[in-house]
Structures are given as structure tokens and as C-alpha cells.
Amino acid sequence: MSDTIVSVQNAVVDFGGFRAVGGKAGLSLDVKRGGFLGLIGPNGAGKSTTFNLISGVLKPTSGHVILDGKDMSSVRAAEISAHGLGRTFQTPRAFPSLSVFENVIIGADHSEDGPIDALMGRWIETDAVIKEKAEQVLQRVGLAERRNDSVENLSGGELRMLEVARQLIREPRILLLDEPTAGVDPTLQGKLAKILTELHASGTTLIVVEHNLGFLLKLADSIVVLLNGELLAKGDPDSIRRDPKVISAYLGADHEA
């Protein structure tokens, strides 16, 4: 079992005439197993596109995406998720037809179950266990009292925590978080930091895109900086913080430290 769990190799993403990711040689980055990688860069750097690449929502125009040793470049997103990858989105996506509680248990729901299993009621025995898990997860993210609410009543920050909860119950091996602190108030951010630290300690590989550098640089063990779809710098948080290229890239575009 190799040390690298996510490997993007010379990946290029083209939209018509516009190259969102890749530059001249393509984007390459490796994430080590159990690592906590922070992905930063000014707006439009290609961070979400890279997430879409890794999670399979976008297919590379050229290059490869290797997950846990397997080439997933042409595998569908749903399959990649089923293999143990989870992600949240830049704009939180919840399921309005489902209550808060159902939004969480759907993460643990028997994904292989088709209509026949549904009719035969095979899910009923394990349902109680899953509901218990969901309860715990909701406690962890602080949404336990909102469990029967409609998602329309949640604030932006609460929706983000809901997305996190939905992934927590899945216990993915690789978790991608896209701007998890955006719109989340400071106390909740503390909760989130705690959750991420616990995940990291338990061996989950984390890749987090963030603009909130204060939050991220304290938690991540390595950072990759993107600019215009290319790799600008990579290294540990301290050296990145002091890297003049990185500082000027951020001053050149909009940023918050």
C-alpha cells in the first residue's frame, strides 16, 4: 500500500478555448495517505475545478487522476464516491425534499439498495443502527435540535455543517472540503476545527480549500498554492506563509488572511 492516496498527474481541464487547470505541462500534485492538505489560491485559481477533477465530476482533458493506486480518470463521480471519497461544495448543497435528519442518514443509507431490496424491506433491521449514528453525528456538528427542520430554514453556515455531517456518517477515506468555514460563525468554526483534527487523527485523508488562511494554516500539514490553474508553490504551512511568490499572488488578487 503506497504512501500516496491521491495523485493528480499532468492533468489538464479545458472548457472550449479556456484552460481552467493545467497551464502548459498540466497540474500535478500528490496527497499522502492520512495527510491534511490545504489548497489555497486567489479566486479563479482553479481550486474548485481541481476538486471536481479529483471527485470525478469533471474529466481531465488529458492527464490522470489516481486514487489509492487506481486510475480513476474515466470513472463516474458516483462510483468514485462509492469507493470512499467524500466532498462538500463551494455553495452548500442540501436536499430540500428531505429533512435535516434525512439529509444526514442518506449518507449512510444502503447505497447499493435498489427497488427490490426496498420492497423486501431488508433495510429495516439496520435502520435503527444508522439512525443512532446520525443522531451522534448531528450532535457533533451542533445541529441536533434542528433534526426535523426543513433545510430551507437553515442558515448558510448551518448548511455547511450539514454537508459535513452528511460526509461524517459515511466515514470516507478521502474527504474534500470546499470552503467549509465560509459563512460559519467563530464558535461553530471552533467545532469544525475540532472535527477536522479528529478526522485527521483517525487517519482520514483531508483536502481542504479555504480562503480563511488563519483557520487553515493552523490545521493543515501541507499546503498547495494554485494560481491561474497552475501550481505556484507547495510545502508546509510555515514556509508557505512566508513565501514571497505566494504573498504577491494574494496581494495581486483579492484575499483575506
Next chain:
Amino acid sequence: MTLFFQYVLSGIVTGAFLILATIGFSFTRRVEGFLNIAHAELLGVSAFTTWALTNLAGVHILLSAVLAIVFTSLVGLLIGRIVYDPIRKLGPSVLLITSVGVAYVIGGVVDAVVGTGIRSLDIPLAESYRFWGLRITNYQLVVVVFAALAATSLAFFLNKTPMGLAIRAISANPELAASRGIDVKSTSRVTWLISSGLAGLSGVMLAVIATLSTDIAFHQILQILAVAILAGLGSLYTVVIAGLIVGVAMDVSVFWIPAGYRPLIAFSLVILVLMLRPEGLAGRKSR
């Protein structure tokens, strides 16, 4: 061999008719943004109005045609403003499903007024012209001429007149156009008049070259859909090519397969195009 080319020729006539019938439909799709299933029913309205005026009221065919077209345009305008425009914001799917209801209403009215049975227009017998061993009637020529006229007039209108440009602006970006001062209401009125007018013209042609039964409108919608999809939804120029392809394909197919399967050609084309290249001949994703 001449038989084959005769089929090609009749296919061109069929194609011309389809172009006429579909161009109004595609125009609605392009500007109002949805597939108006009731468009075909307007053909029926026009055809039967022409028939009623000519056969029952003894009006001269040319006058009947004009009156039928005007009447159909007004009906289409009324429906467009009262039924479709107010719910435009609900999206193309709701409008598509609503147009099914509208088709029911129009079809029902036509049924109630006209009754069942086959009808044909009381006009002088067609004169045939022969050339190169092929035959074409004067009425068939009229269809082709009108199709060409309609296509070129519409192109001219959309590209060279202020109203036409306003309509193109609205269909491309409604909010921007409205903020630039383009009157959405009057462009909408003109759009409905044009597409219904074209339906009216097609209906007159239908009355001239075919025998009329009350379910004729429904048969047309299937072929119109085939042409519109092959052309690429929302695209107007490619309707001409698509119309000719479908017309010729349907007529020439009689060479090899029983005539009853003719409509099957149209549907199979629809399925193939949607499966392989949903954008049709136009090539870009439809708006």
C-alpha cells in the same frame, strides 16, 4: 429510375410543407423558449377555416386563404398572450405540458364545430407540369414557392428590421433587452403573430394539397417535431435543410418499405438524433 426521382421530387414538396409548418414552431421555441405542441392544432384551425369559407360560404380561395391566415394569427396571438406569456417564468417544461392542454382545447373546438369525416377543398383540379419525365402540380409548386418565401422573409425580418433585431435581442437575453428599453410586450405580440401566421399559411397549404380529417393536426405535430429536432431545437436556418431531409426520406422510403411505415421514419429520426446528437444539425446546445 424515374420513379425514384419522382419520389425525390414529391419529397421536396413534402419537405417544403414541413419547412413551412416547422419554421413557426421553431420560431416559438427560439423566442418564447418552449415547444408549443398546440402549434399543429393551429394548422387545423387554418385548414378548416379555409375549407369552411371556400366550400360553405363560397368565398374565393385566395380570399379564404388570407382570411384564414389572419384569423389563425389572431387566435395564436390571443392564446399566446393569455395562456403562455403569464406563465413564462415557470420554465419550458411547464409551458410544454401546458401546450398539451391548449392542444386539447383547440382540437376540441375544431372537432365540435367541424364534426368528423373527411373533407376536401372545393378548388379547381390540379394542373400537372411535366419535365424530364417527372410530374409536379401547380399546387405543389405553390407550396414550394411559399416555403422559400417564408424562409427568406423571416430571415430578412430577423436580420434587417428593427423589430426583428429586437426579437433576437429578447430571445438571447430578456433582462438585458428589457433594460435597454426594448418593449417586451410588443415584441411578444409580434412573435405570436408571426408564428401563428406561419401556422396559418401552412394550414392553407395543407387544405390545398391534402384531404382533411379532424386528426390531421396530430399527425402533423409528429413530423414537425422530427424536423425541429433534426434541425436542432431553437435553430431556424437549419430547419430548411432538416425539412427537406425528412420530407425526402419519408417519401423515398416508400420505395423500400410499405407506405404505412412512413410516419415511422419521422419518429425513428427523432430517436436517433436525440440519442446521438441532441443538438441536431445546428450543432450547438439549444437555448
Next chain:
Amino acid sequence: MILYSIILATLMYGAVYSVLTLSLNFQYARGGMINFGLVAYFAAGAYAYAIFTQEAPSGLDQYLFGFDLPWYVGFLAAGAAALLFALITGWPTLRLRGEYLALTTFAFAEVLHSFLLNERRVGNGSVGLSNVDRFDPTVLGISDRLGYAVAAVALMLLTAWFYNRLLKSPFGRSVDAVHDDELAAQAVGKDDARIRLQVFIISAVPIGFAGALYAMITTLVAPSLFTAEITFFVWIALALGGEKTILGAILGTIALVLFQEVVGSIPFETSRAAEVAASAEEIITGILFIIVLRLRPWEKLSRESGA
């Protein structure tokens, strides 16, 4: 007596069509798929039933296949035929959305209709297959009509239970999730393409059974019985009943059938008067449909339009 006859007919046909409305409810209101070709599964079921239970051809018959099997085998064959048709036509096309899917399903239904009309070897062409073999309720001591009305209601209730059970399960949640937000559903490991296909084909099966029952009731299957009118009838019934609930689907259908039965039972003096009444029925149905759509703008659709 006339009232009893109307009620029975309404229950019988209402229940049969309710099965279609319930299936459309599942496919469209929950699964988000616009199906304009419902009549195809209905026809496939009816024809499969007739073919499996017919005697082998003889004399002037033009059809080729008649397996002369008992009615329950025919019934199962009907479900299988509908499932197969949905699978074959759905698998390559379900990635299409909205109006494109509507057109494809519509086209496939018309292809089937045209095929049945022209291929005499399969279904006897426009004449159809008559004297369809069926179960005779009089052996149970009840009238034919009553027997089939009960059977239809039983099938309807079974179908309602079927969809309710599906929707209450994790699978049902997945269906809702995929409909709500495909990308988010993928992010939790739900295979949206596979789920959509499952919804599509499993909801065809009850329609196939309904087709078989319909064939047993009318004892005739002919192409003219299976036109797009049935598809649109079901859509209107769904709209009238409120598209979200199972009960709504049933009530909407029964109301629409009742309306048609009542109009159909008025004794008109001339055939022309009857024609006008039938047309008036069409017009009123269409207007109702338009009004309902206007007043209840189906939130899911509005969301689709990007509003």
C-alpha cells in the same frame, strides 16, 4: 340502475388508469422524468397478455403467435413485456432531460403504435386480437363487471402500496435526493444514472399489469385503443389530483374518469350531439389542465427553470 353502472365503470376504469397515474407520479413527481410515452407500456402489457393467452392462429388469422397459456401467465408476461420495453428504450436515453426526454419517450410510444398497426404478424394490425382469453368472474357468483371492478381496485391498491413502500425506504430517499441535486447525490455515493433507470423500469411494470387487466376487461386489443390520448389523460389526471401525493393521483384519475363516464352516459338524440359533447369534454379537460398548471406551478419545475 344507471347510477350503479356509472359508479362501477368509473371504479373499474378509474382504478386501471390510476395505476398509470401512480406510476407517472413516481416517475415524474419524485423521479423528475417527463414521460410522454406512458401508453407504450400499457400497450406492451395488453398485447403481451393477448399474445400469450391467444390460441394459435388458424384460418383467416394473420397473426403469427398465440401461446394459449392461462391468464395468470399472460398477466406476468404483460409485466415483463412492459419492463423490457422500458429497459430497451430507457437505457440509452435517460441521460436526456426535460423536453428532450419527453420527446424521446413520445417518439418511442409512437414507434410501438406504428409497429403494432403495421406488423400484422404480431398483433393482427388495425383489427387487433379479439376474444382475448380471460378469467370469468361469474364462476365466483358475481357479475362480470363487478368482478373486474374489484380486480381493478385490488390492482390499484396493490400499486399504491408498492409505491408507498418504495418511497418510504432508503431507495425512496435516494430517488428524492437524485431529483433534488444530482451532484450532491453523487457526493454521497448515489449512482444517479442507475437510480433513474431503476425508477423508470420498475414503474413500467404496474402499467404492464394494468394493460393486461384492460385487455381482460375489453377482450380486445387493437392499436386504436392505445394512442397518445391515454398518455395525456394520465398527465391531466396527475395535475388535477395534485402531483405529489399517492391519494391525489388516485382521486384525480377517478374524478376525470367519472367526468367522462357521466358525459358518455347522457342519452343524446343525434350522433352529432354526442360528437359535440365529446368535443366539449375535450375542451373542458384541456381548460382544467391549463388552469391547474397555472395555479399550482409545481415547485420542482420552477426550480428547474432556474427561477
